[in-house]
Amino acid sequence: MNSNSNETVKLSSSSSELELELELDLDRPNLEDYLPSGSSIQEPRGKLRLRDLLDISPTLTEAAGAIIDDSFTRCFKSNSPEPWNWNVYLFPIWCCGVVIRYFILFPVRVLILTIGWIIFLSSYIPVHFLLKGHDKLRKKIERSLVELICSFFVASWTGVVKYHGPRPSMRPKQVFVANHTSMIDFIILEQMTAFAVIMQKHPGWVGLLQSTILESVGCIWFNRSEAKDREIVAKKLRDHVQGAENNPLLIFPEGTCVNNHYTVMFKKGAFELGCTVCPVAIKYNKIFVDAFWNSRKQSFTMHLLQLMTSWAVVCDVWYLEPQNIKPGETAIEFAERVRDIISVRAGLKKVPWDGYLKYSRPSPKHREQKQQSFSESMLRRLEEK
Amino acid sequence: MGSASSVLTQYDIEEVQEHCSNLFSQQEIVSLYQRFCQLDRNAKGFISADEFLSVPEFAMNPLSQRLLKMVDGLNFKDFVAFLSAFSGKATTQQKIEFIFKVYDSDNNGKVSFNDILEVLRDLSGSFMSDEQREKVLRQVLQEAGYSKESYLMLDDFIKIQYVLSHDFLNCSLYCLFKKSVNYIDAKVGSQLGSFQVGTKNGG
Numbered sequence: 001m002n003s004n005s006n007e008t009v010k011l012s013s014s015s016s017e018l019e020l021e022l023e024l025d026l027d028r029p030n031l032e033d034y035l036p037s038g039s040s041i042q043e044p045r046g047k048l049r050l051r052d053l054l055d056i057s058p059t060l061t062e063a064a065g066a067i068i069d070d071s072f073t074r075c076f077k078s079n080s081p082e083p084w085n086w087n088v089y090l091f092p093i094w095c096c097g098v099v100i101r102y103f104i105l106f107p108v109r110v111l112i113l114t115i116g117w118i119i120f121l122s123s124y125i126p127v128h129f130l131l132k133g134h135d136k137l138r139k140k141i142e143r144s145l146v147e148l149i150c151s152f153f154v155a156s157w158t159g160v161v162k163y164h165g166p167r168p169s170m171r172p173k174q175v176f177v178a179n180h181t182s183m184i185d186f187i188i189l190e191q192m193t194a195f196a197v198i199m200q201k202h203p204g205w206v207g208l209l210q211s212t213i214l215e216s217v218g219c220i221w222f223n224r225s226e227a228k229d230r231e232i233v234a235k236k237l238r239d240h241v242q243g244a245e246n247n248p249l250l251i252f253p254e255g256t257c258v259n260n261h262y263t264v265m266f267k268k269g270a271f272e273l274g275c276t277v278c279p280v281a282i283k284y285n286k287i288f289v290d291a292f293w294n295s296r297k298q299s300f301t302m303h304l305l306q307l308m309t310s311w312a313v314v315c316d317v318w319y320l321e322p323q324n325i326k327p328g329e330t331a332i333e334f335a336e337r338v339r340d341i342i343s344v345r346a347g348l349k350k351v352p353w354d355g356y357l358k359y360s361r362p363s364p365k366h367r368e369q370k371q372q373s374f375s376e377s378m379l380r381r382l383e384e385k
Numbered sequence: 386m387g388s389a390s391s392v393l394t395q396y397d398i399e400e401v402q403e404h405c406s407n408l409f410s411q412q413e414i415v416s417l418y419q420r421f422c423q424l425d426r427n428a429k430g431f432i433s434a435d436e437f438l439s440v441p442e443f444a445m446n447p448l449s450q451r452l453l454k455m456v457d458g459l460n461f462k463d464f465v466a467f468l469s470a471f472s473g474k475a476t477t478q479q480k481i482e483f484i485f486k487v488y489d490s491d492n493n494g495k496v497s498f499n500d501i502l503e504v505l506r507d508l509s510g511s512f513m514s515d516e517q518r519e520k521v522l523r524q525v526l527q528e529a530g531y532s533k534e535s536y537l538m539l540d541d542f543i544k545i546q547y548v549l550s551h552d553f554l555n556c557s558l559y560c561l562f563k564k565s566v567n568y569i570d571a572k573v574g575s576q577l578g579s580f581q582v583g584t585k586n587g588g
Contacts, residue, residue: 045410051529051545053501060487062442067443236549296426361441375508
């Protein structure tokens, strides 16, 4: 990083890549509307004096505030259940629990999952290859089989899932959006209805599943880092929602896993398809295990193992009232409105951040806004007498 | 299953308290330690520049590059000492000393015309030209009885006695901690109200 920020700004604005990012930024809601700084800085008035010029304390206070606590980091903080094994008579009970969870529940669950996979594969492979001519029938069976294996997955963590509201139906021109905590969101929703989902391409065995089995329910994969993929995905999305035969489309517009206490900004892609948007709110009960998948800290396999060695995964799923874009509403306003609906239902706090900031730095635009208001105020006050 | 706070012993806390001239309470130091561990992702004992920049609110700050030079690679004790100017117990003089240190980037105990100019450049970016910045600075320095060649010492900073912003003078760790969160609470507060009504209706 360059120490001279003026130069940094100039450099970055000349690079075309960042310009693209700036353009994209214009589409997003104004970050300054949310940030505490906006409200705390009162317009200083009167003639500019040395002591005013030297006073950089508001900016410093903001920086210190960010170092001490910030709403972005909070979104991705794992909140494990409180340990309760801290004294002599609780400890033996906790130990019993560990023995039951690891040596009884876990093997039983592995067995359930294995049986599930045997049933699934022994029917899926013949159906997939023998029924080549009967596409409609094949799709229908494959759909039920995917739902079945997902139910086995949910059973393998003793999933206690309560579904509220009407079940999704298959019809064209609708898209489901849900808040995202872990990849298990997808499994939980999939066991009720075979959704086609838009997901980040994963490595390892998850990636293998993605490209073989989930492909058959119409799922679409992309690479977060590849800009080219964005257009291809957008086109696939548009094609998918037009077909009446296709499985309903499920999108996690946050684009990244959040810890189920907050919602980060929704990507607008799902909201500019011209479809009815059906919000789905998912809230996990953290009584036994934290369902947040912190992909930086653990692999998906470890995450699944953690779930499979816990007592149960408790969660509520709400299928909410379908929403349409209002006349005069932009895709972003629409996305924010749907985010409101989901956050309120699931009791999540909204933060103004783009979840992709996990992988990149904020664009210089936000800093430039602060610099601009500072400069304007300086120049204006210099002229005052 | 120990949480991060249990790692700090009473002795550790007292040592850190001494290091920051007792400007923080024990509870505050425990909270700061939790935050330190959160930012220090691979538990290496210090926070790198990259980890500081992973906080978007910090990365967006116009002075972040300048502050990074002061905080890069700090261990926990120095991290707390750095933040001590923001304690509610810090005196105005301590706060001014902190600001002086931000200006005095080469640590020679005096702030030159160029030092101030550089801070101004960070704050205004490309929205003021170099000539404009110099003009502004020269004018206000002159009015205060200094020239372009004079150095400002810490005493001058204290003498100038600029009115520190209300936030900075009265900020305690607690309010900094809660600031970002409260703000979000206020934003969604009205919605949460309607949420409660909604659940009542829903039975």
